Amino acid sequence: MPFASPEALAKKIIGSVQEYSLLSARAVGNLFSKPRYIADTFTQMDSIGFGSVPIVVLTGFFTGCVLALQAAVSLKEFGAVNMTGRLVSLSMVKELGPVLTGLMVSGRNTSGMASELGSMKVSEQIDAMRALGTDPIRKLVAPRLVASVVMLFFLTIIADACGTAGGAAVSVLLLRLNAGEFLHTSYMALQYGDVVEGLVKPLFSGFIIATVGCYYGLKTTGGTRGVGQSTTQAVVVASVSIILCDFLVTQLMIGIFGR
Amino acid sequence: MSEPVSQPIVEFRHVSIHFDENKVLNDVSFTVAHGETRILLGPAGGGKSVLMKIANGLMMPDEGEVFIFGQELSKLTENEMFAMRAHVGMVFQESALFDSLSVEDNVAYRLQEEHCPVQETHDRVVEALRFVELEKAIDKFPSELSGGMRRRVSIARAIVSKPDLILYDSPTGGLDPITSNTIIELVVKQRDVSKTTSLLITHRLQDAFTLATHRFNQETGHMEPIPDGGIDPSTQFLVLNEGHVVFDGSTEELVRTDDPWLRSFIS
Helix, strand or coil, X not given: CCCCCHHHHHHHHHHHHHHHHHHHXXXXXXXXXXXXXXXXXXXXXHHHCHHHHHHHHHHXXXXXXXXXXXXXXXXXXXXXXHHHHHHXXXXXXXXXXXXXXXXXXXXXXXXXXXXXHHHHHHCCHHHHHHHCCCCHHHHHHHHHHHHHHHHHHHHHHHHHHHHXXXXXXXXXXXXXXXXXXXXXXXXXXXXXXXXXXXHHHHHHHXXXXXXXXXXXXXXXXXXXXXXXXXXXXXXXXXXXXXHHHHHHHHHHXXXXXXX | CCCCCCCCCEEXXXXXXXXXXXXXXXXXXXXXXXXXXXXEECCCCCCHHHHHHHHCCCCCCCEEEEEECCEEHHHCCHHHHHHHHCCEEEEXXXXXXXXXXXXXXXXXXXXXXXXXXXXXXXXXXXXXXXXXXXXXXXXXXXXXXCHXXXXXXXXXXXXXXXXXXXXXXXXXXXXXXXXXXXXXHHHHHHHHHHCCEEEEECCCHHHHHHHHHEEEECCCCEXXXXXXXXXXXXXXXXXXXXXXXXXXXXXHHHHCCCCHHHHHHHC
């Protein structure tokens, strides 16, 4: 593969950012005008939301289990094993729940969107849609965007709950802690700002998952090989963007709530 | 779309487009009159499919102007473009059927988007599928159809809304001669029964000349040669080579050309 000149590379990157921004802006703009594809939105909600429940439940639960085990080892040295619940709930609600849910849903759905739209692109179905008078961004991107943002919000709550339940299970069954105390310290540890932080992050992650997946799908060229490349790129970019966005939102929330 | 009959349905004025360093269309100008069937010929890679996509606003030229139904495409907003496309049917090279939808939903797609009543939509879909003799495949999915059947469904999808202009992008490409003949018969039927203006790309010269020398007999329901070696006057040719228009004229002018490249191309 020939090396691109720095100038050509910079132009390519700026061009991609511009295209991505335009696609995102048009997808958001389409939400405020008719026609709206409500049925497609519910179909996507079913696929993205309910389809992702098993992986989110399992990931959340076992992350909570591991977190409790690891936390107990460190807290034991300070004689503070009974603070395990506090650590598990804070970690799950503020950080691990939103980020892991974003990454898991990204792996499952960004790839799905990129490959589905990419296949439609290379088989001229996107052109056919435009030729038949339908805006593909309105028909394909906007429903996925709404579905991702809404469902990721609820999936994160499920992940938080499952993580706390996993931590409780390990604390009670393996660490022999009191279940009531675990849940009490978990609950008391959380403040308003923590919950807001944990529930704002999935809104950004959902936006990234849908727009990045659709962007790479719609710019696919080069047949089935191109579809594979788009899918890989979409998952990588979405995953990195979710973590980067998590950092920025955390900074913002610390600035607002002071913790 | 109520444009004056004298006004061309399609008009390209000095259209050029290039991808990277490669100039795919170079100063292309031509018109397609009302009721005319314009056949686009030329070697593969000559810019025919790009020209077809420009004619439907799916691509925009770098230079020049394109008028469809008298409207200049570059001056239309995205929504106006979608409204313009409601009057244009397009048959894609690889059919481009929506593989997640049944044949009925594929053909009904545009009518559903226009919120046509359910019963009327169904009746019009059945009528379009009957035109391409595929009404029994109404409940099938594209993956269950052969290449020729997919192409026929694509034609049904293009004609279901009774468009004023049909764009056929290599409707016989990759098909066996018998199936190709069936598709060409459908194109002739559409031309002679509905008198729809059309732009058709083909790589098969025999298909082009079949179109020029045959007509559809509505009594027998079959295509037949025009008597006394006649030629359909509404069928015109446009030949592209390396992005340039090398011929623009009637069937007689094409077969009597003195241009050595054209003679070798059509021989």
